[in-house]
Amino acid sequence: MRVGVPKEIKSQEYRVGLTPDGARELVARGHEVLVETQAGAGIEAGDGEYEAAGARIAPDAASVFANAEMIVKVKEPQAEERARLTSDHILFTYLHLAPDAPQTQDLIKSGAICIAYETITDDDGGLPLLRPMSQVAGRLSVQAGAQSLEWERRGRGLLMGGVPGVAPAKVAVIGGGVVGENATQIALGMGAEVTVLDRSPAVLERLSHRFGSSLKTVYSTKGSLEQVVLVSDVVVGAVLVAGAGAPKLVTREMVSGMKNGSVLVDVAIDQGGCFETSKATTHAEPTFVVDGVVHYCVANMPGAVPRTSTFALTNATLPYVIRLADKGWREALQADPHFLNGLNVVDGKVTCAPVAKSQNLPYVAPETVL
Missing domain, CATH: 3.40.50.720 (NAD(P)-binding Rossmann-like Domain)
Known part of the structure; x- marks a missing residue:
């Protein structure tokens, strides 16, 4: 051929x-x-x-x-x-x-x-050709979130891991799949306070076993999602419905209630994005601001x-x-x-x-x- x-x-x-x-x-x-x-x-x-x-x-x-x-x-x-x-x-x-x-x-x-x-797909129900790029995107998402928190990039002016005597950033990861697990690994490694939300008790249990007490896990409902998002400094959208458009989990109302200078990183943007305020961006202009919240929505994140x-x-x-x-x-x-x-x-x-x-x-x- x-x-x-x-x-x-x-x-x-x-x-x-x-x-x-x-x-x-x-x-x-x-x-x-x-x-x-x-x-x-x-x-x-x-x-x-x-x-x-x-x-x-x-x-x-x-x-x-x-x-x-x-x-x-x-x-x-x-x-x-x-x-x-x-x-x-x-x-x-x-x-x-x-x-x-x-x-x-x-x-x-x-x-x-x-x-x-x-x-x-594969025998385990996974997506084997999406997995490697999900691993890369999950890890990059936290790097992007950390950079976007910097004041010069219109963020809150926070260091992801803080320093002794100063609290670290709060990171919420929506979805505990491949992207979410890799994002969690990097965020915890940087010293952030990390919460993962997912609708699968099995996924939450697996992540708890892997990362131990340093990770907070929360069963995702509309109420719990809103509570976590509103107090977070960085929110990573890591949800996926294979082949379908991403569900819009974070509403415009939630975004308007977030802290000024906080950051949304939408890894689901290739599938339409999981934040109502998302729109695809490029590496040349990776971010935009809505209601004081920095949005990072690069549609080919692993291309970096x-x-x-x-x-x-x-x-x-x-x-x-x-x-x-x-x-x-x-x-x-x-x-x-x-x-x-x-x-x-x-x-x-x-x-x-x-x-x-x-x-x-x-x-x-x-x-x-x-």
Whole structure:
């Protein structure tokens, strides 16, 4: 199969869909890999490294799309990339379609086979291709929160961990999944006072066992959430409903009642955000202020550390890329119902139920299109 890797064009996105080592694995199995020139610059992987791995270098994105059968990316295709997709393409990347009707409509029109990293599942009920970026985003969220607390960034002027004789910042983490657990680890490591809210007693018990008495855990209800949010200096939104839009858990009224200079970090912004006042931002302008509260809502947070993120992502995605290349998309998805859950759009049909529901579109079960 001819596998294409275009350079990412989303604002301040420096990751790349495949490392040189990943390209080498595909070439060794008899596949062709076509990489857009300078696609790996953000991870310090030059064209020469990809060529040494057996890949060919394309002069531009148009050449990649015109010659590849499968497009492997990191972020959702931007409008100009979507215009290059055809029914001959397999698109394998993060899509986050639920809150993004324009992208969904373009992918429907393209006729391409669109497989989303974030809806592939595993035997444990997890999301194996979302997990590595959730780990990165969870850890970065607390760094972002700590920086946003600084006075020059319009925050409260607090040091996350305080100093002897001065209390640390209070951090609330909404959601105890992969993002929440990693955020908790970093916040506690920085010396903050941390409270995690979740609706699963099992999740709260697991986190309590891991972090001990230094962590406060609270069963999440509307009342308990409001109480914790209003006294917190930093709130990390770490909720996820696979494939669906994020629930708006923190209302505009709650935001207006928070302390001036406190910080909201919305890690769920790719799925529409879990704060009513959220809107997607970029690394160039990562924050905005509503009612005196600093909002950090960068939609590609792991892009800030592209080298770490790309290698972690390729570790997770490469086995799936190889299966698609070796077997073709139909056989690869037929052989694994968890992989099949990644199929979001095919032949102009929406095959991900949460996406169809979010946008009031007809839903077609993925099994029926194989």
